[in-house]
Amino acid sequence: MAASGTSTGRRIVWLNVITVISAAILIGAEVFGAAFAGSWALATLFDLGSTGQRILDGLFVLVGIAVMAQFIRNAHRIEPFTARS
Numbered sequence: 001m002a003a004s005g006t007s008t009g010r011r012i013v014w015l016n017v018i019t020v021i022s023a024a025i026l027i028g029a030e031v032f033g034a035a036f037a038g039s040w041a042l043a044t045l046f047d048l049g050s051t052g053q054r055i056l057d058g059l060f061v062l063v064g065i066a067v068m069a070q071f072i073r074n075a076h077r078i079e080p081f082t083a084r085s
Helices: 014-045 049-078
Strands: 010-012 082-084
Touching: 014 049
Parallel strands: none
Antiparallel strands: 010 082
């Protein structure tokens, strides 16, 4: 009998994996597109120049990464990647 902590008897549910990856690609394109558009708009509005825009790019991309990590964690909870055989 296998220990309860091992992965014996589990299989990957590819439909759930593909669903989460596809949604992450779509949402990621929107999140990072909005990050770059927002940094450009704010840098232009406040006349921050190229350096200011790059700094905002970095900040907004970090926020985008945090949003995507949270999305994937929540999606994994709803659509589990493994199931018992």
